[in-house]
Amino acid sequence: MTYKNLDTSTAFKTLGALEASDLRQVLNPERIKTYQVKASDTLMYNYAAMPIDEHHLSVLQQLSDELQLTQKYQALVDGNVMNTGENRLVLHHLTRGQVGKTVEADGEDKGAFYREQLSRIKTFSDAVRSGTIVGSTGKRFTTVVQIGIGGSDLGPRAIYLALKGWCTREGIEQLNAQFISNVDPDDAQAVIEQLDLERTLFILVSKSGTTLETLTNRDLVIEAIKKSGITGIDPSAHMVAVTSKSSPLASSSSVLDAFFIDDYIGGRYSSTSAVGAVILSLAYGFETVQLFLEGAHQADLAAQSPKISENAALLDALLGVYLRNVLHYPSTAILPYSQALSRFPAHLQQLDMESNGKHVNRDGETLSYPTGPVIFGEPGTNGQHSFYQLLHQGTDIVPLQFIGFSVSQYEKDIQVEGSSSQEKLNANLVAQIVAFARGKDDTNPNKQFCGNRPSSLLYAKQLNPSVLGSLLAHYENKVMFQGFIWNLNSFDQEGVQLGKVLATKVLNGCEGDEVLESFIGLL
Secondary structure (H helix, E strand, O other): OOOHHHHHHHHHHHHHOOOOOOHHHOHHHHHHHHHHEOOOOOEEEEEEOOOOOOHHHHHHHHHHOOOOHHHHHHHOOOOOOOEEEOOOOHHHHHHOOOOOOOEEEEEEEHHHHHHHHHHHHHHHHHHHHOOOOOOOOOOOOOOEEEEEOOOOOOOHHHHHHHHHHHHHHHHOOOOEEEOOOOOOOHHHHHHHOOOOHHHHHEEEOOOOOOOOHHHHHHHHHHHHHHOOOOOOOHHHHHEEEEEOOOOOOOOOOOOOOOEEHHHHOOOOHHOOOHHHHHHHHHHHHHHHHHHHHHHHHHHHHOOOOOOOOOOOOHHHHHHHHHHHOOOOOOOEEEEEEHHHHHHHHOOEEEEEEHOOOOOOOOOOOOOOOOOOOEOOOOOOOHHHHOOOHHHHOOOOOEEEEEEEEEEEEOOOOOOEOEEEHHHHHHHHHHHHHHHHHHOOOOOOOOHOOOOOOOOOEEEEOOHHHHHHHHHHHHHHHHHHHHHHOOOOOOOOOHHHHHHHHHHHHHHHHHHHHHHHHHHOOOO
């Protein structure tokens, strides 16, 4: 299979010679109706407000074919070594269903291994939720707390928050979930102070079992339990681990049980593994997690199509590369018009920027073109009253990705002045797409809007577990395809290591490094 840098691509050179479409001229009802593609059975991707036409789409298809993008995806799901930096397979797709061949690694069928862990998670979560498994003082668990950082926190936290409204409206019995991630002791303490420790189950998430921030927070929790004065309480009966089979936590007497992941699941891609499944099954029941995984699997299947007109993640990725490498836009805003997705942009920051924030290719060669954009975002309409001023009238053009739903989760809208809350929310969403595209002429320069600012829209009827799974997988696959286009290894993260090494050096007394000593002396 061919891995080439983007600047040697014939189709990319053709793409670079095309003039961008002027959105102020081309946006019309027929285009809005036809410039869209299914991301799954429940999720749609609309790109009518992107600065492209049929000629661009034809060249983007040529680019996809030339770079063998769907073949590379198939190689990944078939179990080829795609993480070249660490010589590892990349198997997060397999945690929600088989898309390719049976994958054998470490002497086992990895699909069967992930299914076994899901079965164990179901059994355990059912037992906790039914009261068969209780705390050390005999009381039922009512709260679960995930202790982890990075991918062990961002994705699961975003998904938990995203599903709470739907589960409440559906009448699903819930355990409250909390998260501790930051090594800042105030983060852990703010959570611990709210807890009834007798009724709290902690989930310690660390693949290696040695993550400094996570183990520090674990010890803070254990200390709080020991100092609680509660007669008979045993920390080990209030803690489970999500870790690898080879980690110190795998068979530790300090935890009630352990659920396993492996090195083929990167942290930022781990929400559909035990990292996300344990807390979500405990909080919302395993059936909710099944729906979530099925939605992700649907989007994974859709990502196999070699036709960009049928493959939303691939098209989204190609359009993103056009914006980044031809139009030279350095950032992208993720704008969910759903309060339930309040932490989803933060998860996508890690997913995208940790995966494709690279300056060398798969062979370690320095690249001549920019790669991953800066990702940021907030839910609408809050963002409109925060940073949209720059988006509308700033000197930089920032591509936008809106996310919207027809129906709210709680379905508790009220009518005010002739329209419901959800109708007002979606009116704002639609208004922003059109305002960014069309702009506005005015004799007062301060009130002029240049327009021609591109956006796309991911939308569905309602944010439910299946839609959320599809949304998550859509972005994971988009990031994967962009990594293939840029000839990157999107599955390692060496950029986070240097700071960790120096922090350890500081904790060891700076080891003679006068610059470190000078800075630590300020604190």
